[in-house]
Amino acid sequence: MNAVIYVLVAALAAVLAGRATYRGGGRDPLRRTFAVLCALTALTYTSFSLYLFPALSAARFPFAVAGAFLPVATLQFMESFFARQGEQPTRLLRQLWVATPIVAIGYLAGELVFFRDQVSPGVLEFALGALVYAGFGVNLFALWRRHEASEYRVEKARIRYLLGFMAAAVGFSGLEGADRILTVAPDAAALPLIERSVELQGNLPPIGALFAGLFLFFLYQVLTMERLLDLTEIFSRIVSVAATALVLVLISAAAVLWFAAASNPVQTLFHLFVASVLFLLAYDPIRHRIQDYVDRWFNIRGHQLAQALDELDLALPKIIALDDLSHTLLERLHSSGRVPALSLYVYEPERNQVRLVAQKASGDHRPMPTVALHPFAEGFEAGAPAYVREHLERRRAITADRSEEFAVRLRIMDGLDADLVVPMRTGELVLGWLAIRDEEWSDGFSQEEITRMVRTMSKAATVVENIKGFEAAKERSRLAALGTMSAGLAHEIRNPLAGIKGAAQYLQTLDSADEEAQEFLEVITQETDRLNAVVSSFLDYARHFELHRQPTDVSGLVAKVLKLVRAQGVPEGITLAEDLDGDLVEIPVDGDKLRQVVLNLVQNAIQALSGGGQIHVSTSRGYLTGSKAVDTRALLITVADDGPGIPPEIQDKLFIPFFTTKHGGTGLGLPICQRILKAHGGELSVESRPGAGATFIVRLPVPTLQVTER
Numbered sequence: 001m002n003a004v005i006y007v008l009v010a011a012l013a014a015v016l017a018g019r020a021t022y023r024g025g026g027r028d029p030l031r032r033t034f035a036v037l038c039a040l041t042a043l044t045y046t047s048f049s050l051y052l053f054p055a056l057s058a059a060r061f062p063f064a065v066a067g068a069f070l071p072v073a074t075l076q077f078m079e080s081f082f083a084r085q086g087e088q089p090t091r092l093l094r095q096l097w098v099a100t101p102i103v104a105i106g107y108l109a110g111e112l113v114f115f116r117d118q119v120s121p122g123v124l125e126f127a128l129g130a131l132v133y134a135g136f137g138v139n140l141f142a143l144w145r146r147h148e149a150s151e152y153r154v155e156k157a158r159i160r161y162l163l164g165f166m167a168a169a170v171g172f173s174g175l176e177g178a179d180r181i182l183t184v185a186p187d188a189a190a191l192p193l194i195e196r197s198v199e200l201q202g203n204l205p206p207i208g209a210l211f212a213g214l215f216l217f218f219l220y221q222v223l224t225m226e227r228l229l230d231l232t233e234i235f236s237r238i239v240s241v242a243a244t245a246l247v248l249v250l251i252s253a254a255a256v257l258w259f260a261a262a263s264n265p266v267q268t269l270f271h272l273f274v275a276s277v278l279f280l281l282a283y284d285p286i287r288h289r290i291q292d293y294v295d296r297w298f299n300i301r302g303h304q305l306a307q308a309l310d311e312l313d314l315a316l317p318k319i320i321a322l323d324d325l326s327h328t329l330l331e332r333l334h335s336s337g338r339v340p341a342l343s344l345y346v347y348e349p350e351r352n353q354v355r356l357v358a359q360k361a362s363g364d365h366r367p368m369p370t371v372a373l374h375p376f377a378e379g380f381e382a383g384a385p386a387y388v389r390e391h392l393e394r395r396r397a398i399t400a401d402r403s404e405e406f407a408v409r410l411r412i413m414d415g416l417d418a419d420l421v422v423p424m425r426t427g428e429l430v431l432g433w434l435a436i437r438d439e440e441w442s443d444g445f446s447q448e449e450i451t452r453m454v455r456t457m458s459k460a461a462t463v464v465e466n467i468k469g470f471e472a473a474k475e476r477s478r479l480a481a482l483g484t485m486s487a488g489l490a491h492e493i494r495n496p497l498a499g500i501k502g503a504a505q506y507l508q509t510l511d512s513a514d515e516e517a518q519e520f521l522e523v524i525t526q527e528t529d530r531l532n533a534v535v536s537s538f539l540d541y542a543r544h545f546e547l548h549r550q551p552t553d554v555s556g557l558v559a560k561v562l563k564l565v566r567a568q569g570v571p572e573g574i575t576l577a578e579d580l581d582g583d584l585v586e587i588p589v590d591g592d593k594l595r596q597v598v599l600n601l602v603q604n605a606i607q608a609l610s611g612g613g614q615i616h617v618s619t620s621r622g623y624l625t626g627s628k629a630v631d632t633r634a635l636l637i638t639v640a641d642d643g644p645g646i647p648p649e650i651q652d653k654l655f656i657p658f659f660t661t662k663h664g665g666t667g668l669g670l671p672i673c674q675r676i677l678k679a680h681g682g683e684l685s686v687e688s689r690p691g692a693g694a695t696f697i698v699r700l701p702v703p704t705l706q707v708t709e710r
Contacts, residue, residue: 005206006049009213013042016220033080037073038216040066045209061108064128068104071135072096075142077219082146092142096135103131129177136170165215173208221447308336309452316459322346322467326358329434329460334360338449341417341437343367346464347430354432361417367435368415373625375405376412377430380423385454387421388445389413420445422453424461431464433457493531501528547679549588554635554700555580555619557591561598562617565606573612576602580619584635587702589680594700597673597684601639601696604669608643608694616640624683624699634682637698646688654686 017038020031047063050056075093107128140163147159312332319325326344333339341361345354353370354377379387387409396406413421418435425431434457438445445453504524507517562578570576598617605615617639624632646654655674670684677684681701688694 004049006045006052006209009209010042010045010049012213013038013045013216016216017042020220030077030080033073033077034219037070037077037219040069040073041212041216044070045212060125061111064107064111064125065104067132068107068128069100071132071139072100074136074139078139078143078146092138096138100135103128129174133170133174133177136166140167140170162218165211165218169208169211169215171208172204172211176204176206176208179204304336305333305338305449306452308332308338309456312456313459316456316463319463320467322357322464325460325463325467330358330360333436338439339436340439343416343418343435344432345371345416345435346424346432347373361437367417368412371412371416373430375408377423377433379409380425380430380433381428386423386450387413388450389419420450420453422450422457424457424464426458426461426465431461431468434460501525504528547590547593549590551586552589552591552594553584553586554589554594554637555582555584557595558598558617558619558637561595561602565599565602571606571609571612574606574609575614577614577616578618579616581621584619584621585702587635587700589700590676593676594680597676597698598637598639600669600673601698604696605639605641605643605694608641613642613693622699624701625685633702634699635702637700638695639698640693640695642693645690645692646686646694647690651686651688655684 017035020038021035043066044063047059047061047066050059051063053059072093075096076089079089079093107124110124143159143163143166147156147163150156150159312329315328315332316325319328329344330342333342341359343359343361344357346357347354353372356367356369359367389410392406392410392413396403396410399406413419413435416435417437419438420436421433422436423430423433434453436445436453501524504521507521559578559580562576566576602615602617609615617637620636620638622634622636624634654670656671674684677698677700683697683699685697685699686694687697
């Protein structure tokens with residue numbers, strides 16, 4: 001059985017070496033270093049398992065030589081993994097690479113000359129073992145120094161876990177080796193296979209080999225997931241596997257004892273076969289039940305988080321409103337006890353920003369209310385499943401050419417008050433994210449927890465997409481009903497208005513009307529004209545329109561609009577300045593409708609400058625900002641004023657139909673402008689701060705053909 005354990009650990013090491021090499025394509029130096037460490041471990045334990053068999057005593061030589069290189073291979077991996085960008089191997093590592101081959105050759109020479117026929121460990125094995133374990137002591141000390149030098153709480157905690165597994169593997173292996181040297185009899189070579197295996201192993205079972213296998217698996221997790229598994233997670237898995245194995249042992253033992261007295265060996269084998277089949281049938285439910293109980297005892301918070309995510313997976317498909325989504329998502333995760341603070345952000349394409357819609361936390365700290373989609377979401381769009389703070393900190397430290405990129409993400413995560421950010425994403429489209437702060441005492445979320453949250457947030461993204469699609473369908477239905485109603489409403493309103501206006505104008509022509517009556521008649525005429533303008537704007541907003549595109553010089557169109565405004569007269573105290581790029585490409589737009597947009601924006605700016613000021617109109621090149629328009633070139637028309645600005649609470653309502661702050665305004669000018677630009681595939685956005693003026697930016701996409709021609 002001892003030989004089987006060593007063979008299993010060697011097989012595990014070989015498999016990990018192969019997987020690390022295959023996944024890295026043979027090009028990653030760190031993966032190659034790990035593969036060398038695993039290969040040496042596999043050779044060490046394979047050789048020792050062969051050494052336990054009769055007539056294979058010579059296997060102790062490759063066992064000793066491969067084991068001699070394990071400390072320096074381990075140190076090589078540790079230095080490669082923790083190295084900063086451009087950091088060179090330490091002097092100690094270079095010295096060990098020189099000394100280790102010399103020691104191995106000296107051992108082989110001494111054994112072959114003086115102790116060729118000796119089976120039991122001798123003085124040279126003792127000396128070599130002392131050097132090997134001294135090397136492992138150097139590894140432990142170097143790892144402890146890394147722990148002390150680390151600036152990151154999570155990394156320090158996980159290095160302590162790594163130290164624990166390494167110390168256990170080295171300590172138990174050292175005790176087993178010392179026991180073999182002190183107790184193995186010289187005549188062990190003459191014993192049969194089973195007795196020889198037990199004698200050469202010594203009094204202690206191969207616990208060190210098991211911990212060595214766990215240590216390598218631990219390192220493999222570091223290599224492939226850039227993390228160390230949580231100790232509670234590993235421990236719960238080990239306990240659950242051990243408990244399941246114990247059930248199998250009890251079933252097999254009961255079957256053996258029950259049928260041991262059977263005289264017919266065929267019946268005994270048959271009953272053992274039936275017992276094994278029964279165990280396999282019950283294995284899955286038993287394993288899940290044991291895992292559930294173990295998690296309750298050793299990983300209670302992780303277990304509660306898993307339950308909360310399971311409940312969310314069942315609840316999400318039933319949600320049809322954004323408020324319900326945010327309430328359900330935040331309440332269930334926060335109530336699990338594993339998530340002390342979290343906030344939900346949803347993307348607003350009209351303003352190209354991600355807005356905080358809900359948060360759940362204790363205390364007064366509030367995360368940023370809005371965040372620009374780019375550059376923060378670029379990693380999500382490139383396929384990153386989530387942002388984990390310790391991953392970004394480590395990559396910033398070791399990657400010089402992208403350190404600023406990771407630093408920007410970390411600064412935004414500070415503003416979000418988050419240690420983990422999980423996106424709501426469908427394909428490459430980012431609809432928002434969930435920002436989560438971890439407990440102060442915690443060593444981070446496990447990979448399994450992060451994977452589960454990513455999967456749940458992917459379902460939440462589908463819910464958000466469905467909600468937005470439902471709202472868009474409602475808007476289309478509302479506009480269709482509005483269009484149908486508007487035609488009849490306009491007819492019913494305009495006819496009486498025409499009659500009222502005609503009657504008022506007729507009365508104005510009569511000589512009998514005194515001066516006061518003439519004033520009232522003038523008011524009636526003006527108000528009917530205003531109502532007629534409201535009806536016209538209402539029809540423009542509700543009516544379906546088609547674009548008549550023609551190649552247009554946008555700067556020339558803007559210049560004509562400004563010439564018209566000046567001809568109508570600019571109020572005294574207001575300066576109308578322009579900066580038009582005459583080298584812009586012509587793009588296909590509906591000139592009449594675009595002229596309407598520019599005229600409306602300039603007139604709004606004039607009305608905002610009641611006390612005088614400057615309006616600056618410019619054209620330039622740029623890009624669309626929407627999430628589906630990455631790297632889409634655009635022509636920009638900017639209308640900026642230095643007036644009183646627009647308060648934030650009003651900015652959110654500017655594009656709502658019939659909302660207005662002007663006396664006599666219809667509240668349809670900006671919504672109509674927005675509809676026109678959306679029909680062109682463009683955008684209309686506003687930037688303003690109270691007391692610092694307002695800037696409206698029109699973005700019109702440039703077709704690929706025009707971009708190529710430029």
